Amino acid sequence: xxxxxxxxxxxxxxxxxxxxxxxxxxxxxxxxxxxxxxxxxxxxxxxxxxxxxxxxxxxxxxxxxxxxxxxxxxxxxxxxxxxxxxxxxxxxxxxxxxxxxxxxxxxxxxxxxxxxxxxxxxxxxxxxxxxxxxxxxxxxxxxxxxxxxxxxxxxxxxxxxxxxxxxxxxxxxxxxxxxxxxxxxxxxxxxxxxxxxxxxxxxxxxxxxxxxxxxxxxxxxxxxxxxxxxxxxxxxxxxxxxxxxxxxxxxxxxxxxxxxxxxxxxxxxxxxxxxxxxxxxxxxxxxxxxxxxxxxxxxxxxxxxxxxxxxxxxxxxxxxxxxxxxxxxxxxxxxxxxxxxxxx
Amino acid sequence: xxxxxxxxxxxxxxxxxxxxxxxxxxxxxxxxxxxxxxxxxxxxxxxxxxxxxxxxxxxxxxxxxxxxxxxxxxxxxxxxxxxxxxxxxxxxxxxxxxxxxxxxxxxxxxxxxxxxxxxxxxxxxxxxxxxxxxxxxxxxxxxxxxxxxxxxxxxxxxxxxxxxxxxxxxxxxxxxxxxxxxxxxxxxxxxxxxxxxxxxxxxxxxxxxxxxxxxxxxxxxxxxxxxxxxxxxxxx
Numbered sequence: 001x002x003x004x005x006x007x008x009x010x011x012x013x014x015x016x017x018x019x020x021x022x023x024x025x026x027x028x029x030x031x032x033x034x035x036x037x038x039x040x041x042x043x044x045x046x047x048x049x050x051x052x053x054x055x056x057x058x059x060x061x062x063x064x065x066x067x068x069x070x071x072x073x074x075x076x077x078x079x080x081x082x083x084x085x086x087x088x089x090x091x092x093x094x095x096x097x098x099x100x101x102x103x104x105x106x107x108x109x110x111x112x113x114x115x116x117x118x119x120x121x122x123x124x125x126x127x128x129x130x131x132x133x134x135x136x137x138x139x140x141x142x143x144x145x146x147x148x149x150x151x152x153x154x155x156x157x158x159x160x161x162x163x164x165x166x167x168x169x170x171x172x173x174x175x176x177x178x179x180x181x182x183x184x185x186x187x188x189x190x191x192x193x194x195x196x197x198x199x200x201x202x203x204x205x206x207x208x209x210x211x212x213x214x215x216x217x218x219x220x221x222x223x224x225x226x227x228x229x230x231x232x233x234x235x236x237x238x239x240x241x242x243x244x245x246x247x248x249x250x251x252x253x254x255x256x257x258x259x260x261x262x263x264x265x266x267x268x269x270x271x272x273x274x275x276x277x278x279x280x281x282x283x284x285x286x287x288x289x290x291x292x293x294x295x296x297x298x299x300x301x302x303x304x305x306x307x308x309x310x311x312x313x314x315x316x317x318x319x320x321x322x323x324x325x326x327x328x329x330x331x332x333x334x335x336x337x338x339x340x341x342x343x344x
Numbered sequence: 345x346x347x348x349x350x351x352x353x354x355x356x357x358x359x360x361x362x363x364x365x366x367x368x369x370x371x372x373x374x375x376x377x378x379x380x381x382x383x384x385x386x387x388x389x390x391x392x393x394x395x396x397x398x399x400x401x402x403x404x405x406x407x408x409x410x411x412x413x414x415x416x417x418x419x420x421x422x423x424x425x426x427x428x429x430x431x432x433x434x435x436x437x438x439x440x441x442x443x444x445x446x447x448x449x450x451x452x453x454x455x456x457x458x459x460x461x462x463x464x465x466x467x468x469x470x471x472x473x474x475x476x477x478x479x480x481x482x483x484x485x486x487x488x489x490x491x492x493x494x495x496x497x498x499x500x501x502x503x504x505x506x507x508x509x510x511x512x513x514x515x516x517x518x519x520x521x522x523x524x525x526x527x528x529x530x531x532x533x534x535x536x537x538x539x540x541x542x543x544x545x546x547x548x549x550x551x552x553x554x555x556x557x558x559x560x561x562x563x564x565x566x567x568x569x570x571x572x573x574x575x576x577x578x579x580x
Contacts, residue, residue, distance in 0.1 A: 046572070047568055047572070053413065053566035053568065054566050057413075059417075063421065064428055064554075065556045094413070097380055097414060097418055097421070098417055101380060101418045101425070106428055107425075108384060108398075332381040332382070332385055333380075
């Protein structure tokens with residue numbers, strides 16, 4: 001257990017792991033005083049995905065204005081801040097290095113402690129912001145463009161990974177399928193929208209299971225099945241109903257994610273289930289998970305879409321608990337692109 | 345007036361505290377490329393060793409590019425963090441200018457050569473009259489043969505320096521038609537103290553930017569942008 005101090009702790013958080021330059025001020029881990037996100041998506045769209053060098057260049061351009069806006073909106077001065085928190089992994093190394101270098105210099109010059117935060121811990125902790133009563137232990141399904149992890153949150157900062165993907169992340173599969181049916185990038189929101197016009201039972205795509213690891217995921221087989229389906233249609237000169245493909249593909253992904261999460265909840269006897277990560281904004285996933293939880297009498301938590309996307313408020317939430325646990329970074333903090341959850 | 349100079353554009357990582365009167369301290373390494381881990385500890389050691397409170401720093405000078413893209417951003421983000429926390433401006437010094445300034449006072453034509461990979465060098469041409477530096481050919485990314493042609497056309501004795509020297513030495517020996525030589529090791533690559541000294545002159549001229557406005561100068565688009573532009577050009 002952690003000891004909660006009897007005074008307010010205000011954290012300035014910085015996030016730059018992928019294509020969002022973000023800064024936020026969070027009070028006591030759960031109250032967002034500001035949450036500024038500069039999305040670079042329009043610069044990456046034409047390339048069909050995030051270009052690391054372009055992401056890094058945008059980060060260095062925007063990082064100071066974003067931090068300044070976060071401070072201004074919070075109504076606080078840098079002097080009022082108790083600690084600086086920064087994402088140091090996982091993510092794109094060049095992108096991470098901008099936030100890490102900036103945060104280190106800022107914290108050093110302002111004589112503030114620096115808290116290194118794991119990006120996925122941030123996503124999980126986004127759930128604390130709008131659910132003031134949520135406390136560990138709970139089960140969290142983290143789904144994003146780069147991550148698919150079924151995680152047991154044993155305590156603040158303590159995690160057990162119960163399931164992970166063996167190939168593509170769920171969000172990656174969304175991007176690839178969206179590209180194949182001509183919806184463009186980013187795939188998640190575009191498939192979500194298109195699927196609303198389609199029949200999720202029109203096409204039977206496979207639900208992949210990993211032998212010997214019932215809680216793990218594999219999405220590359222599903223992705224190939226969609227591509228094969230599209231090829232076969234094209235060979236026969238038959239029209240493709242993109243909405244049906246989107247809806248059926250989405251259902252295949254969602255059902256595996258929900259099934260595995262419910263299986264884990266049953267196995268590990270938890271009654272609190274949360275979603276996190278960019279794909280947690282997906283409307284089909286949200287409603288399917290909510291319904292499955294309701295049927296079993298579990299409490300269901302998910303962040304608002306603005307807290308699902310990469311943002312710094314979630315880093316401030318995670319950073320708060322890391323701060324209370326005494327976790328501090330040295331001046332030699334480096335970016336760790338392949339940082340594992342629960343490792344430092 | 346105290347300038348904190350931050351250098352991380354190439355293999356050299358380092359910092360210096362420079363005033364118009366003296367270099368209070370300089371810490372520089374030319375060893376391995378782990379600038380994100382070494383830069384801030386060097387700044388800290390320097391400030392502590394010289395008893396300088398960071399609040400005494402009036403401006404952050406940074407090697408503004410060209411150079412290693414990631415290296416430039418580590419230096420720039422560090423300078424931006426200082427600028428934001430301390431409310432001080434940034435002096436962005438072109439990297440090739442600051443290398444040339446190592447040889448301040450040289451009677452020869454000064455030609456810094458940085459290894460820019462892809463058969464190019466980041467380079468420029470400079471002369472000095474006393475402490476005043478004149479840039480005859482501003483920094484750019486070109487094949488080394490291009491700058492050699494400029495040098496041969498000028499017909500003046502030339503001194504080469506920079507981390508591109510070992511890379512291009514054979515070409516220089518083959519193609520440079522004027523008398524020439526190479527800078528000694530202690531002056532041959534980026535020096536935080538030179539960066540700081542030149543930054544003080546730029547500061548006098550009002551060449552400052554805010555932490556928010558400062559951007560590294562890459563002299564090159566990203567590879568993705570280059571490939572895309574080429575593909576577009578081929579289509580057109």
